[in-house]
Amino acid sequence: MKFDTPATQNPIDQLKVVGKPTDRIDGKFKTTGTAPYAYERHDVAANQAYGYVIGAGIAKGRIRAMQVDEAKRAPGVLAIVTTLDTPRLERGTMNTAYLFGGDRVQHYHQAIAVVVAETFEEARAASFLVRIDYAPEAGKFDLAAEARGAKPVPGDSGEGSGGNGEERVGDFEGAFAQAPVTVDATYTTADESHAMMEPHATVAAWDGDKVTLWTSNQMIAWGHGSMAKILGIPKENVRIDSPYVGGGFGGKLFVRADAVLAALGAKAAGRPVKVALTRPLIANNTTHRPATIQRVRIGATRDGTITAIAHESTSGNLPDGDPETAVSQTKLLYAGANRLAAMKLALLDLPEGNAMRAPGEAPGLMVLEVAMDEMAEKLGLDPVEFRVRNDTQVDPHAPDRRFSHRDLVGCLKLGAEKFGWAKRNAKPGTVRDGQWLVGVGVASAFRNNMVMKSGARVRLDEQGTVTVETDMTDIGTGTYTIIAQTAAEMMGVPLEKVMVRLGDSSFPASAGSGGQWGANSSTSGVYAACMKLREAVAQRLGINSADAVFEDGHVRSGNRAVPLGDAAQGGLTVEDAIEFGDLSKTYQQSTFGAHFVEVGVDVYTAEIRVRRMLAVCAAGRILNPKSARSQVIGGMTMGTGAALMEELAVDTERGFFANHDLAGYEVPVHADIPHQEVIFLDEVDPISSPMKAKGVGELGICGVGAAVANAVYNATGIRVRDYPITLDKLLDHMPEAA
Numbered sequence: 227m228k229f230d231t232p233a234t235q236n237p238i239d240q241l242k243v244v245g246k247p248t249d250r251i252d253g254k255f256k257t258t259g260t261a262p263y264a265y266e267r268h269d270v271a272a273n274q275a276y277g278y279v280i281g282a283g284i285a286k287g288r289i290r291a292m293q294v295d296e297a298k299r300a301p302g303v304l305a306i307v308t309t310l311d312t313p314r315l316e317r318g319t320m321n322t323a324y325l326f327g328g329d330r331v332q333h334y335h336q337a338i339a340v341v342v343a344e345t346f347e348e349a350r351a352a353s354f355l356v357r358i359d360y361a362p363e364a365g366k367f368d369l370a371a372e373a374r375g376a377k378p379v380p381g382d383s384g385e386g387s388g389g390n391g392e393e394r395v396g397d398f399e400g401a402f403a404q405a406p407v408t409v410d411a412t413y414t415t416a417d418e419s420h421a422m423m424e425p426h427a428t429v430a431a432w433d434g435d436k437v438t439l440w441t442s443n444q445m446i447a448w449g450h451g452s453m454a455k456i457l458g459i460p461k462e463n464v465r466i467d468s469p470y471v472g473g474g475f476g477g478k479l480f481v482r483a484d485a486v487l488a489a490l491g492a493k494a495a496g497r498p499v500k501v502a503l504t505r506p507l508i509a510n511n512t513t514h515r516p517a518t519i520q521r522v523r524i525g526a527t528r529d530g531t532i533t534a535i536a537h538e539s540t541s542g543n544l545p546d547g548d549p550e551t552a553v554s555q556t557k558l559l560y561a562g563a564n565r566l567a568a569m570k571l572a573l574l575d576l577p578e579g580n581a582m583r584a585p586g587e588a589p590g591l592m593v594l595e596v597a598m599d600e601m602a603e604k605l606g607l608d609p610v611e612f613r614v615r616n617d618t619q620v621d622p623h624a625p626d627r628r629f630s631h632r633d634l635v636g637c638l639k640l641g642a643e644k645f646g647w648a649k650r651n652a653k654p655g656t657v658r659d660g661q662w663l664v665g666v667g668v669a670s671a672f673r674n675n676m677v678m679k680s681g682a683r684v685r686l687d688e689q690g691t692v693t694v695e696t697d698m699t700d701i702g703t704g705t706y707t708i709i710a711q712t713a714a715e716m717m718g719v720p721l722e723k724v725m726v727r728l729g730d731s732s733f734p735a736s737a738g739s740g741g742q743w744g745a746n747s748s749t750s751g752v753y754a755a756c757m758k759l760r761e762a763v764a765q766r767l768g769i770n771s772a773d774a775v776f777e778d779g780h781v782r783s784g785n786r787a788v789p790l791g792d793a794a795q796g797g798l799t800v801e802d803a804i805e806f807g808d809l810s811k812t813y814q815q816s817t818f819g820a821h822f823v824e825v826g827v828d829v830y831t832a833e834i835r836v837r838r839m840l841a842v843c844a845a846g847r848i849l850n851p852k853s854a855r856s857q858v859i860g861g862m863t864m865g866t867g868a869a870l871m872e873e874l875a876v877d878t879e880r881g882f883f884a885n886h887d888l889a890g891y892e893v894p895v896h897a898d899i900p901h902q903e904v905i906f907l908d909e910v911d912p913i914s915s916p917m918k919a920k921g922v923g924e925l926g927i928c929g930v931g932a933a934v935a936n937a938v939y940n941a942t943g944i945r946v947r948d949y950p951i952t953l954d955k956l957l958d959h960m961p962e963a964a
Contacts, residue, residue, distance in 0.1 A: 227754035230807025233912040243715045247852035252706045261470045264442040265427035271498035274429060275304055277342050277491040278349035279483060280356060281335030281507050285881025286365035286575045289329045289338060293357035297341060300355055302348030305494035309338040318452030320480040322547040323578045326487065332544060333577045334882035335510035337483035342491040342499055365575035367881040369517050372572035373540045379549055379571040385741030386674030387554035387586030389567060395623055396564035401534035405525025409601045413947040415589040416873035418515040420582055421893050424472025425508055430488035431498035438465040441485050444474040445738035446697035449481045450731040456486055468729040471701040476581035479740050482512050509886035514874060516541040516550045516579030518589050522597035530607045532616045536566035537594060542574035551586035555672045556594050558816060561618035575881055583864060584924040587673050592949060595669035595932030609668050610642050621814045630813035630913035633844040634670060637820040641842040645822040654943035655961055662826035665941025669929035671819030675920040676743040680751030681734030681803030684759045690779050690791035692717050693725040698736035698748040700728055703923055704853030711850060712749040716756035718776030734801055742921025745849060750804040750915045758800040763793040813913050817845040817925045821933040827941045829963045832956035834870055834938060838901040846911040846920035854922050859902045861926025867894045869931035870950050
């Protein structure tokens with residue numbers, strides 16, 4: 227099905243099932259421990275052995291030799307595969323670093339061997355007996371030091387943010403010089419880890435020249451093609467199965483060393499092998515969100531009209547890597563005739579920087595929205611009003627291109643009303659609650675809406691049960707449920723008459739889970755397949771499909787009503803995909819929101835406590851408000867972590883992340899955020915898809931860190947421009963406790 231004209235009235239608009247706050251149908255499996263995650267697939271292949279991955283102990287250089295004889299003699303050892311045994315394997319389509327093979331080390335903890343043994347403990351013990359002779363080389367590990375020589379480069383997150391190294395509209399420098407009120411500030415954000423609960427894990431089994439990987443992966447079609455390329459075998463000889471993913475946040479968009487080494491280990495051992503990456507390898511061997519140094523300049527008239535705005539960002543990565551696209555949202559969020567957006571890349575020998583939830587916008591809005599507050603204060607304007615005054619309904623870089631639907635102003639105004647913003651004391655450091663200084667902050671939220679071709683297969687049986695098959699994944703987002711809701715709505719059956727099967731590369735290729743495109747695109751693919759099934763049902767029953775009404779498990783036409791299953795004698799299966807045309811070129815498609823945060827800061831210790839949070843989101847039709855709310859509050863929590871505690875500490879001498887486990891890398895827990903509220907504006911966007919929906923899973927993280935920072939400033943009068951806002955950055959500047 228081609229989607230190249232705006233959606234009109236269609237079966238989804240009935241909203242009998244879609245749009246309802248529905249419990250997740252996978253919830254009962256996850257809460258009872260019966261949902262099989264990758265490492266727990268004990269039943270899929272008999273006699274599984276265990277692989278333990280060895281990571282490089284240097285950040286850059288060469289491996290001269292590896293002595294493995296003693297390790298091979300260790301109890302239980304079945305095989306050892308080293309990087310010196312294997313020519314450098316091709317990179318997967320989306321990988322920046324090589325995952326295995328050859329004597330070169332590109333980054334610390336790059337995989338250099340896998341030890342396969344009867345038990346995990348035996349594999350781990352034997353790994354300590356492998357002797358490695360390195361020829362280390364000097365590397366570059368300090369972003370601040372390398373930023374001075376960084377060059378402007380184009381970049382693309384692959385998720386809707388990116389651009390050229392430098393993009394200009396009008397005369398920024400001239401307008402900024404003439405502006406009566408200006409802000410010019412530099413900010414930094416830290417390297418961050420995905421820190422998902424489920425580690426990267428794979429069970430691999432060979433059957434002749436064919437391999438099956440039961441793994442944890444967000445994008446099955448990408449992974450399927452990448453594994454075939456890496457292993458040098460035809461795609462039809464690779465199968466990937468990933469029905470449940472315990473968190474990914476972008477870290478599992480691309481195959482990693484666990485999948486490659488499970489496959490190589492299984493081949494060497496001659497039996498199935500399971501591999502899970504340890505926490506240090508998750509931090510250093512996989513990917514992370516790169517640190518940034520960002521400069522924002524804003525010039526405005528005294529009435530608060532922005533006349534000049536510039537956002538420049540520098541980040542680091544390995545050669546062939548992209549910069550963090552932190553300036554993209556600034557090109558679209560606010561009006562202003564004279565503009566500059568620039569990205570620079572410093573080449574570093576740290577582990578690969580790549581997509582993490584809302585790449586680009588998450589760290590970019592943490593900075594832009596603090597700068598907006600700084601400008602509002604200089605102007606003597608309320609921060610909400612300043613943002614409202616500079617709203618735009620067109621792309622400021624291409625004014626003839628309108629937004630398909632944009633209600634940032636509605637989000638800001640409703641949020642201010644519900645949060646009690648009018649009670650805010652604009653003078654920082656003046657509100658006390660016992661030993662706590664109390665402040666509130668606001669920030670806009672923005673994330674582009676992307677759509678992607680997505681397919682599905684739909685089966686109808688004689689009992690009227692509808693089965694949907696697609697390689698789409700559920701990474702804790704509620705995909706099983708919204709796909710079931712879509713099929714139930716389209717075919718006129720209750721949810722319990724729909725079965726959803728996901729995550730298998732033998733199913734039709736879907737959009738996959740990433741970039742907040744998954745829900746909208748995958749349900750649109752199911753919509754397309756169900757439209758085809760409706761036509762096939764009507765044809766079998768001799769009914770005009772245009773007149774057919776699908777409801778209550780029946781197909782109705784005039785006075786005739788036939789059970790749906792009657793059309794499935796002998797079975798009925800169809801397959802289709804949604805293919806999106808050029809509407810995204812004609813219209814700028816984006817999602818919007820507003821974050822409001824209240825914090826308390828202990829006047830004695832500078833401890834920061836988030837007291838309450840509110841997000842108001844405008845993201846098209848919300849397919850399931852219950853699971854969508856969970857997605858937004860998850861994003862709000864991650865954004866709070868980035869604002870207050872999350873930081874991969876770089877050892878700039880040895881070139882690795884020192885706090886590479888969940889003891890040293892802190893993430894927020896339930897006790898850190900006692901109250902979160904989410905409001906969705908009631909809207910549809912027919913330009914986006916036949917579902918009239920948009921993505922929302924990453925909107926929740928966009929801007930929330932700035933709202934926290936602005937609240938801390940309002941509470942204390944201390945403006946911290948270097949994230950995360952830790953105690954040491956406040957203590958020396960705190961007001962008197964008395």
